Every structure is written in C-alpha cells, then in structure tokens.
Amino acid sequence: MANVVRRNESVTKSKGESEAVPFFDLARQSRPLREKIVRSLARVCDSGQFVLGPECVRLEETLAEYCQVKHAVVCASGSDALLLALMGCGIEPGDEVLLPSYTFFATAGAVWRLGARPVFVDIDPRTYCIDPGAIASRITSRTRALLPVHLYGQCADMQPLTDIARQHKLKIIEDAAQAIGSELNGCRAGALGDVGCFSFYPTKNLGSFGDGGFMTTNDEELSQRLKMLRVHGETKQYHHQIIGFNSRLDAFQAAVLNAKLPHLEHWITRRQANARFYDRLFHEGGLHEHIDLPQVADGRRHVWNQYVIRVPDGQRDALREHLAQRNIGTQIYYPVPMHEQPCFKSLGYELGRLPRTEAAARETLALPIFPELTAHEQQLVVTRIAAFFKNNSRPTGGHAIGPPKFLSAKTGSSNSEVRDPRR
Ligand SMILES: Cc1ncc(COP(=O)(O)O)c(C=O)c1O
Numbered sequence: 001m002a003n004v005v006r007r008n009e010s011v012t013k014s015k016g017e018s019e020a021v022p023f024f025d026l027a028r029q030s031r032p033l034r035e036k037i038v039r040s041l042a043r044v045c046d047s048g049q050f051v052l053g054p055e056c057v058r059l060e061e062t063l064a065e066y067c068q069v070k071h072a073v074v075c076a077s078g079s080d081a082l083l084l085a086l087m088g089c090g091i092e093p094g095d096e097v098l099l100p101s102y103t104f105f106a107t108a109g110a111v112w113r114l115g116a117r118p119v120f121v122d123i124d125p126r127t128y129c130i131d132p133g134a135i136a137s138r139i140t141s142r143t144r145a146l147l148p149v150h151l152y153g154q155c156a157d158m159q160p161l162t163d164i165a166r167q168h169k170l171k172i173i174e175d176a177a178q179a180i181g182s183e184l185n186g187c188r189a190g191a192l193g194d195v196g197c198f199s200f201y202p203t204k205n206l207g208s209f210g211d212g213g214f215m216t217t218n219d220e221e222l223s224q225r226l227k228m229l230r231v232h233g234e235t236k237q238y239h240h241q242i243i244g245f246n247s248r249l250d251a252f253q254a255a256v257l258n259a260k261l262p263h264l265e266h267w268i269t270r271r272q273a274n275a276r277f278y279d280r281l282f283h284e285g286g287l288h289e290h291i292d293l294p295q296v297a298d299g300r301r302h303v304w305n306q307y308v309i310r311v312p313d314g315q316r317d318a319l320r321e322h323l324a325q326r327n328i329g330t331q332i333y334y335p336v337p338m339h340e341q342p343c344f345k346s347l348g349y350e351l352g353r354l355p356r357t358e359a360a361a362r363e364t365l366a367l368p369i370f371p372e373l374t375a376h377e378q379q380l381v382v383t384r385i386a387a388f389f390k391n392n393s394r395p396t397g398g399h400a401i402g403p404p405k406f407l408s409a410k411t412g413s414s415n416s417e418v419r420d421p422r423r
Helices: 026-047 054-066 078-088 105-113 158-168 220-229 251-284 316-325 342-347 355-363 375-391
Strands: 071-075 096-100 117-121 143-146 171-175 195-199 213-217 234-236 307-310 364-367
Touching (some): 026 054, 026 251, 054 071, 054 213, 054 251, 071 078, 071 220, 078 171, 078 220, 096 105, 105 342, 158 171, 251 307, 316 364, 355 364
Parallel strands (some): 096 117, 096 143, 143 171, 171 195
Antiparallel strands (some): 071 213, 195 213
C-alpha cells in the first residue's frame, strides 16, 4: 500500500503548543543516525545493486543472529512475510488457521488471500494475545496451523500452543510483527514456532524508511522455499519450481536497517524504562484505580512496541478526545476486531462471540512510548490523564485523585525528586 500513514498513525510531531506530546516522532530517532544512514545509502548507490543483493544478505545474517535462529529471509513487508510463511507451510484453500481476532488486519488477510479460513479465537485479557485455553474447542479435521500474534511486543503463551500443535500435527506461524527482540523464557520471538514473521514498518521497534519485513526459521528446507517464493518460485533465472510472487526487499531499505540494527537493544531498553516510568507515575497519581495498566506475564521479555492502558466504563473515547484537545497523541489498537470486519461477515461471527476481544476493542488506548520520549513528556501525559479523571470521576473507595506527586499543580514543572529513568 502506497500511503505510508495508512493506519491513522500520527507519525509526525504534533503541531501547536510546545507542550504537545506526539504519539510517535520518527525524526528524533533518525536525526542522530543521519550521517551513518546516508553513508549506507551512498554505498548502495555506488554498488548499483538495488534489489536484494549483498546489503540484504548481510541483514539476513545479522537478523538470524539477533533472533537466535538459523535462517532469516527478508521480504517486502510484514504482510508479505505472513503470506509467504503460510504458503511455505503449505496452507491451501479450505484449510483452517486459528488466530486471534484482536490483531492488525494483515494477520487475517493473509489467511483469507490463500483461500484458507481464518478461525478467530478470543484473547487472554492480561496480555491481549491468543488464549490457549480457547483453542482446543476450535480445532477440526481441517485445521492446519496456529497463528499467534505477539501483540504490542509481548510473546503469546507458546508452550500450550506447542503442545496442541504437536498433538494435532499443526504448523505454528508466529506473527511477531510488533515483537522483534521479545522473549519467552529466554527464547526469542521468531524462534518459538515453525516460522516467525516480522515487519519493518517505520513505527516498529526496528523500522525502515518504507515497507519491509522478514521471516525466521530453523528449518533449512523451509528457508529455501521462502527464498524461492519471494522471487516467483524461481530456482534459477526464468526457471520456476513453484508459484510465488514478487516480495523482494530493496537494498536501500536493507542499508537503512543495517545502520539501525546495532541500536535496537538500546531503543528497547529505553522503551522498557519508559514503561516502568509510566507505571510509577500512574501509581503515584492514584490513577491505577481508574485505568488498568499493561501487564507483563511470567517469563516474558516485553519490548513495548506499544504501551496500552485500559479505560473501563465507556470512558476511553472521552479520554482520548480530552487528550487530543491538549495535543497528546494516542492511538487505538484495534477499534474493530477481525470477526466484526465487514469483509469477514460471511464467516458468520455474531457480536458477543468473542467477548474479551470485543471489550479490549472498546477499552484500550495506546500512549506514546517511543524511545526518545522524555520524562517531562511522560509526566505531561499522566498529568492530563489525571485531570480527566478528576473531572469525570466515579467512586473510588475514597481514593483521592490529585495532581501526581511529581508535579507542582501551579507550574506543571517537574519535581527534582523524579529523575529521567533513562539517565
Ligand atoms: C500484528 C501485525 N501483523 C502484521 C503486520 C503487517 O506488517 P506490514 O505493515 O509491514 O505489512 C503488522 C504491521 O502493522 C502488525 O502490527
């Protein structure tokens, strides 16, 4: 899709007053790396190899090492990675693939495009990932694969899925688009199933300057098939063993990613510090009585592609509007679950069929969490949320909502006791 800001993501700095907090500011990340990235792009320019080629091979080697797998295969987008992975695993028309309804459209769209049937499963409300307990009852003789999504940067509960997959001879395809670097019990996303699918969309933790994606696997044969599928099933030039399509990565994108990848761990550390700081500010302000904070399940290394709070009692949209009026960027991931999408109407899901998914779609709100976000900006976000609940308060068992401790109510300036968590 050509439109880069297609998901209504606010990727530019908010206009207006200096106290605005953007949901995302990609320029802050690129600025310090500008010279390095320009040198990488110049290298590609001089090489004359603009599609796949040595930059992509180098990127694949580094990604495989980072994700702790034997093979990484780059492609044109995270959406294509899902499609290629499903094709590589032999998913065919009429096959059923189990996946959460609470995800970005690409997860379900890839299944549908192959003529297979997406079977939507409810989520664990603590992690927003697929609920393993809801899977067994949805398996039929046509089920071929499980497609868990490591949503917001936290791994799904994979052990029960692995057991079910083994028992029913199913493939596991991980949608790890938001989860590069996340771990479950020390094992990295992308190494937990048969194949992992990742996105380099600019707002991801490792983003390119356009579209891009990759797949991971420990299966040598599958990696060769994925490499064939991304070039129309070609084995040598103009000889086609199987039917694929064009999903090659541009060398320019690989050059940008090769320059950025060494910084990924640092950016993840910043995101983790930002998440901790929000947790602390919300607790100090007594706001955890009004909103549910994100939870990190046992054994997880969360990489915080999103920091998502939950606002019950029908107040989510009013809070979002309140914040928008004060130039605080937020986003809703995802307001309409897959089983409610008009294009999947023929699958016959009724409203109320996946209640935990439907509640999440009504109540979740993503706050700014990008690595370069400052402590002051986080304080502003929390202060403005506190002001909302002060005016729209429901009984809290006597808990007082005041300005969070770190702020002087008069000036809104930060208290010297609170240090930037990243220093
Ligand atoms: C969960 C999930 N799956 C798949 C994708 C698709 O990735 P891309 O935008 O690179 O096609 C995304 C990207 O937003 C995503 O968040």
